[in-house]
Amino acid sequence: MTKAQHLSGTRALYFEDQADKVEAICDFLRCKLAIRLTQATTPKEAFAYLKQDQFDLIILDVRIRDDEDTSHNKQKWTRYGVYFLKELREGRIPGRTPSDVPVLVITCVVSTADVEEIQRIGNSAGGRCRYLEKPVSRLAMVEEAICDLMAARPGSSNEPATS
């Protein structure tokens, strides 16, 4: 059994506001890796899914526009993913998904400081986090990152990746 085969049946939430830009990744996750994927394009949707379902993995963008946010706070929407990740790790997002759920961040144009912050927050509170920068040139990179994240889960039959 390959590493990727172990991902079959994994329940993942992909939180990305521009869903049309990641169709290839989503199809790959669903059809190739047999991941049970749920997509959320707004914070409201994401919170609703997290409340009702338990996820094994969260895939997250950083620059997420909240259509219901009328404050037009640039700082907020250009770094919403960071805020979301912090809330998650600090256990402030209600639902059945544990706060230490593995998180894969796929985003673009984030400063070095932001990347460091994402890694710091994402890898805190017992959680694990990987960061991929768009454009993702090979879908295999997504597969590898997810395998790495899931292998480190307690009870996983995969060996932790060394990378």
Added chain:
Amino acid sequence: MGLRDYVAPVRIAGRTVAIIFGGQRRPNDQRQVDIIRNIDALGSPKSSIAVGSGDKATLKSMIAQLPPSSPALLEELEREADRIAGFAEERRGLLKISREAEFIRTLRIGDVMDEAPLDAEVRRLMHRTVEWCGLDFACIFVTEKSGEKLLKKVLSHGLPADVSNPLPHFNWARAALPATELEGQSHEGILDRNALLKGLRGETAKKLLPRVAFAYANALEGEQRAVLCLSRRRDGMDLETETDFLERLAHWICHPYLERRQYLELKAREEQWEDAASLIGHQVRGSLNPIATETDIVRRRVVDHEEWISPERVVKALDTITAESEALAAYSSEALDFWHWIIGRNHRKFEMRSLAELVKACVDRVKGFAEREKIDVRLDPSIAFLPKVEVIGRTVEVAICNILENAIKYSFDERFIEVRGTAANNFVELEIEDYGIGIPEPEREKVFQKRYRGEYRGRKTAREGEGLGAWQAAEIIRAHGGSLTCTSRAGDRQPVPGSVHGFRTIFAMRLPVEQKYRSEDER
């Protein structure tokens, strides 16, 4: 009566000398009258009383600079200088240097540069200065570069109520201050007090003038200048010491203020660039991502023969690659537009261009987008008769394209948008009308706000809007002394949230034909 009014350096034939007249003016003192007459006789151009405050030379060395052709005057001046030097020495005790230094330390000038609100910090400094020096009031005026432009900002402390409204202001040109003489200097320029005070304008200036005893002017990179006016000190002191002290105070208060203003301006500009870079980077990478991943889908099917990818999925991948490539091309145009806008706005170089041709060029630019969305952009015959207008570079094109693209995005009821124009009374008006999602009354002003996106979304396109188009267009038109307005009225169908609505929305762009016709408010 303060000593300083009658103690002043003199400027002769473009050279700087300092002559300090006695501590008390004696109107009937023939000796003083003679000295003034002699100085006048030397002058070509005529001499003027000036405060040569930055000159650190001694009185005698200044006198030595006088033309050699006036030995009698030199003798007289030397005697006067000796007398005044002695007088100044006697009075110097009025201002204890140690106390001065202590006071300056307590001002904590460095605080001006921190993140505390600038005005409040400057007012604090002024308050302390006024209090410590026993002054009646202090004002700071800050202006911009152009000659006759009034100063934009007045900060004051201790001004009586009757001169607070309307606020007095300072006019650089009226004060006959040269545009560049003080550039980058603290107070080395020759400040002709009388001329300088002429710059003090406003309805209440007459009340203010008699009480202004000291003025200070400064410039920083030609952008802003400031004048600090302090009222006369009640108990008086010797001019040299007081002038030095007041000038240093003025410099310390004004200079950080100007620097801080410039810093804030640069910071705002830098933020704009960061915004632009981030936006462009995000859009470009956002489009590159589907191109890269869809290409990988195709490769996996064609090269690796992965069977989970159907032929239909390959076609979809190729379609996405095409659409995103087109979006990338459009982004590069937008990036260029943004560049032109920034450059144009900062330099404001106007040129006459045919608005008719400009509109046609814009329609050509959005043609591809319109065709994909199956929207016909209809040009009214009136467009051909639009005159030439004075515009900044390509900025107006950016504005028109932004509005056209929005119209295409939001046009649902009809498959066309209309563009028409009129010209009257030195203004042209361009209207762009679409038929679809309307803009409710409360939102009409908000659409011109940065990053504002209305409740209803436009057509789903490969290029996600950032809520900048209408804002940028309004900024550009405003910079031309024009206006951009929006009206929206109900059409045949009533709005139903979440669906296509029956509204006619018009964006009207009003521009002066030439800049001389622009609104006074915009000057």
